[in-house]
Amino acid sequence: MIIEAKNIVTKFGNKIIHNGVSFHIKKGEIYGLLGGSGSGKTTLLREMILLQKPTQGEMIVLGKNISKLTTQEENELRLRWGVLFQFGALFTSITVLENVMLPLKEYTKLPDFFIEELAFLKLQMVGLSKESAYLYPSQLSGGMKKRAALARALVLDPEVLFLDEPTSGLDPSSARAFDKLILQLREFLDITIVIVTHDKDTIANVLDRFIILGDSKVQAEGSLENLKKTNLKLIEQFLE
Numbered sequence: 108m109i110i111e112a113k114n115i116v117t118k119f120g121n122k123i124i125h126n127g128v129s130f131h132i133k134k135g136e137i138y139g140l141l142g143g144s145g146s147g148k149t150t151l152l153r154e155m156i157l158l159q160k161p162t163q164g165e166m167i168v169l170g171k172n173i174s175k176l177t178t179q180e181e182n183e184l185r186l187r188w189g190v191l192f193q194f195g196a197l198f199t200s201i202t203v204l205e206n207v208m209l210p211l212k213e214y215t216k217l218p219d220f221f222i223e224e225l226a227f228l229k230l231q232m233v234g235l236s237k238e239s240a241y242l243y244p245s246q247l248s249g250g251m252k253k254r255a256a257l258a259r260a261l262v263l264d265p266e267v268l269f270l271d272e273p274t275s276g277l278d279p280s281s282a283r284a285f286d287k288l289i290l291q292l293r294e295f296l297d298i299t300i301v302i303v304t305h306d307k308d309t310i311a312n313v314l315d316r317f318i319i320l321g322d323s324k325v326q327a328e329g330s331l332e333n334l335k336k337t338n339l340k341l342i343e344q345f346l347e
């Protein structure tokens with residue numbers, strides 16, 4: 108098991124965001140966190156990557172109970188995943204290449220020429236050309252920005268990749284190309300992928316299993332195929 112959430116409760120003040128949320132994510136899965144706006148998807152993701160502490164419950168990520176870690180263990184764990192945030196987050200004052208090189212510069216002692224090679228490799232992996240490496244984020248299309256951020260998330264060879272709304276804001280053809288890329292990455296990299304999404308095509312074509320959050324609880328859990336058999340009404344409502 109790569110991630111296990113057990114009875115997660117999250118409160119902001121007296122507002123209850125999660126009230127006993129449980130699920131598990133297996134190695135190699137592409138797992139979806141679904142739910143309406145404000146249902147707590149991003150918050151749940153932030154809890155998995157140590158940016159937010161659940162109020163109650165247990166979150167086990169890569170075999171570690173995240174509430175019981177020393178600072179050093181936390182820092183070690185942070186290097187084992189990559190994250191693509193909901194609202195991009197490339198540094199705008201440096202080039203795409205420099206953005207992708209950044210984590211390697213910060214966390215490894217590799218020589219610069221080698222870091223550059225690795226960064227180019229990751230850019231190639233996400234479908235960005237050598238020329239685009241020298242552009243600044245403002246010179247990229249939305250789809251290219253997402254790819255660049257993805258290359259940066261992959262540069263430390265993570266075991267888990269977290270993607271928050273990766274296709275939102277993209278035109279349909281870029282969105283479908285990004286879906287394809289996600290599937291390819293799983294195939295080639297032996298990686299587990301957790302995706303927050305409300306994109307119907309992504310849900311149908313990319314996710315192995317997912318949860319639907321609503322009313323602070325897990326309203327449904329499983330594959331689209333199984334949920335259509337057992338919970339068709341909810342699925343239809345949700346995908347409407």
Ligand SMILES: Nc1ncnc2c1ncn2[C@@H]1O[C@H](COP(=O)(O)OP(=O)(O)OP(=O)(O)O)[C@@H](O)[C@H]1O
Nearest residue numbers: 119120124142143144145146147148149150151193
């Ligand atoms: N740090 C915080 N302090 C207070 N309230 C917060 C905080 N973070 C999130 N919330 C609230 O928690 C709720 C869930 O937010 P979250 O961002 O997890 O939703 P979401 O499902 O990702 O929504 P969206 O689809 O719009 O991205 C929202 O009502 C939000 O205002």
Ligand SMILES: [Mg+2]
Nearest residue numbers: 148149150193
């Ligand atoms: Mg969100």
